[in-house]
Amino acid sequence: MESVKVLCGDCRLRNLCVPHGLAGKELKQLEEIVKQPRPLQRGQRLYLPGDKFHHLFIVRSGTLKTYTTTSSGEQQIIGFHLPGELVGLDGVSDGSYTCTAETMEMTSVCELPFAKLETVMGQIKVLQHQVHKLMGKELLTDQQLLLQLGKMNAEQRVAAFLLNIACRFHQRGFSASEFHLPMTRSDIGNYLGLAVETVSRQFSHFQELDIVKVSRKHIIINKPEFLRTITNPDSNVKYHQDKEATHC
Amino acid sequence: MESVKVLCGDCRLRNLCVPHGLAGKELKQLEEIVKQPRPLQRGQRLYLPGDKFHHLFIVRSGTLKTYTTTSSGEQQIIGFHLPGELVGLDGVSDGSYTCTAETMEMTSVCELPFAKLETVMGQIKVLQHQVHKLMGKELLTDQQLLLQLGKMNAEQRVAAFLLNIACRFHQRGFSASEFHLPMTRSDIGNYLGLAVETVSRQFSHFQELDIVKVSRKHIIINKPEFLRTITNPDSNVKYHQDKEATHC
DNA sequence: CGTGAGTTTGAACCGGATCAATTAAGGTGG
């Protein structure tokens, strides 16, 4: 029995995603080129370095990580991808992927054939612009991480990481103050350029300060504003007292 | 007296650049939307964070750097941009630039209005695909740097940096083994997440090993294969003996 | 239960930062 396809128009995530701004016939055009392969178990790979690039993927549920591998076998995690996020852009430039995309839990994705997407983008301006924005967002995400790796100490990196994850959960309709991390400490350390032990110690450290409550992968953020103070040391930007928007 | 506009069709860099693959009427369509503002002195800014995004820029001659600035005023250089390279994609996502783009010497650029570019991309498939590839390349460049910042030690970062610069000079028709660095040690250190002193020491170190000859900004690479060995430690990938292509 | 992966915590070590001082090189004005 095949599972029924979720149409973009019915998807909770559509406004974070490629179909943002589309409706009617145009939305249908997009829906027609989207495939939804069967869900993947934890640890399965969507693609490997060198695989020919044909598709972009969008996480529908679950989480992916993408990582590059050095010639000596070390890997650097480039990103964690939550529902609504685009994966596979690393293949656009050379026509083959350079990263590995691997699921971190049971995960469903949408599959977008890039050649067809480009054709439809040529016809629908709104779609074209939205895809460009999503490509641009990837760049900003990477730049944010570069800043963390290049200029922040361990405490700041972990604080920034927690805020970033909290913010993205919030955007997806989940709590920004209480959530379940889909990745291990080791993944976090790899991503942030830190040893596992350092990540663990920073978590304990924040817990001692009563900024967060950590039990394994379950996180409660008590004082997001403290985390923000840590990442932005002597920023004299006023702290905005919007009750809700503060998390992002 | 206005300087004469260099047409894409006459530009040495056209195959690295946006017009790659275009000819005739299509090339003309592109040429029509390209502006060439007057050359910029060293230290001038093309845009600042928060400036509204209207243009992409392409370096025609000279060098740019782009950097993000933290709330506390620290800056992280994201990239150095040589002739033929695209600058300004950090503005696509939010409609405002997030970086500062600053010249490192006397520099000329081409200016591409992004809205018009998108229109023409909708009409010319080859152009559309080429721009997407250039956007994808930015991502790969950032990912390369992430790997360096996340997983490499000082020696490896500096070696990788030299190889990367050498390669890009080579692609632009200059020598890969002898060149003039457009940036200061401090810029290199900032870019690589290292202190100035560390960069300087690594240069001296490589010079002692007779791998390079350094005098200030003038660099001669004697043994690029040694640099490659340093960045790819126990890679058992065979060393290709192509006399020329080896630099990249 | 028992087993193994993931996590936490402690102690010792080290690579690169920081501090400090010297040298070299453009750039400027006399």
Next chain:
DNA sequence: CCACCTTAATTGATCCGGTTCAAACTCACG
């Protein structure tokens, strides 16, 4: 053309944040 000044680069000595090594602990899962 040269003396002066400022900025960039080099080199040495010390220090420290984060890694590494080691061990104990916890929890999910067969």
